[in-house]
Amino acid sequence: MERDGELIAVLVHDPGLGDESPGLVEAVGSVATLALENERLSAQVRAQLEEVRASRGRIVEATDSERKRIERDLHDGAQQRLLALAVRLQTARVTGEGAGHLLDQATDELQIAVTEVRDIARGLHPTILSELGLGPALEALAERAAIPVRVHATERRYPTRIESAAYFVAAEALTNIVRHAAATAADITVTSDGDNLVIAIADDGAGGADAKGSGLRGLMDRVAAVGGILTVDSPLGRGTQLTATMPLR
């Protein structure tokens, strides 16, 4: 039995059967083909469902660990600093330490705390992304990168969830590049044919990125969540290119 010209099953029967009732074998064959096709389709659906469940689980996990990281950053940073400052100010009240010096010190500490809180807030969502869109936000991201990054993007606006996903992919990709790729430069390119937005992040680093690694897995989930796909091209020694293709509708 065949489907689309491909052999999918063999019906084994008594050779006499074909002679006695000519239509029977054919009828059994077509019913079996239908049953097989049904089974194949439902296996496919089961596998997709399994993947959706798994990615949903990973997204929840990623969200949890991200929240823990933010909690830790706030706790170890600004919170400690502010608390220590309050204690210091109260101690000074008791000991009558010189006010001028103390106030300068307090201002320095507060300045650092403010910077820490700002960096956390900007990491959660850069204002420029919602305000001016993907292109300008990517330019701002590139400006802060540790290696030269060229951005090829217009000022065109896309649906918010797509802009967010694309920005997230670019930001994560740049973090990975700086951390692992030993690259000297990177390019971010955004294109659109009206139906899809395609964002590609390419570097000239070591290549050999592990598509099964948790970092790329997370990006694939993020892109899949908006109905897109992420491909990884990372030949050893010839750089890495991540390409996310996301439907605009």
Added chain:
Amino acid sequence: MTEPIRIVLAEDAVLFREAIAGSLGAAGFDVVGQAADPDTLARLVEAEHPDVAIVDVRMPPTYRTEGLEAAQRLRRQHPGLGILVLSQYLETRYAADLLRDNAAGIGYLLKDRVMRVADLADAVRRVAAGATVIDPELVARLLGRPRAHTPLDELTAREREILGLMAEGRSNRGIAEHLVLDPKTVEGHVTQIFAKLGLEPTSEVHRRVVAVITYLRSERD
């Protein structure tokens, strides 16, 4: 004694606004009005004719960049008004947008600068006098941005330092004072820098800021 500089302050966070108003008052400025939204700001500027408006980027109704747009509108309606924009985040794109039409009397500073009264007072005075003031952190980011080979590599450490001060809006005299150099020496450096970067020399400080910022932003190795 000269008249104190008159300021209108627009910021929607009351706590923060009152604090700045207090500190500006203590520094000898006259805060003649406070606004929590762009419309009130516009009315106050009409009514009070201040020397300087200090405007927060993020204001109602959407808390995005209303303040920035309000600043640009005020700019068109009151060309003589000094405008100091304060922002929680520094984006070079916003600086470029603000400076585009006419950079004289425009400032763009990180909100944190208000913590140092002397820095804030200096910025207000410069903006009131028609100078351009760009936050040093933004300039440092632009200058420090990693690049492949660029004409910036040709600059000496001193020239780089002076380029940064130019981008912050300092005049040659200001740079000379800051670095404790002879103004003639600074002039020489400035000429060198413009030649090395292939920039059209300009004596007007605010035009120079725009030229340098544009150069640093557009420079893509």
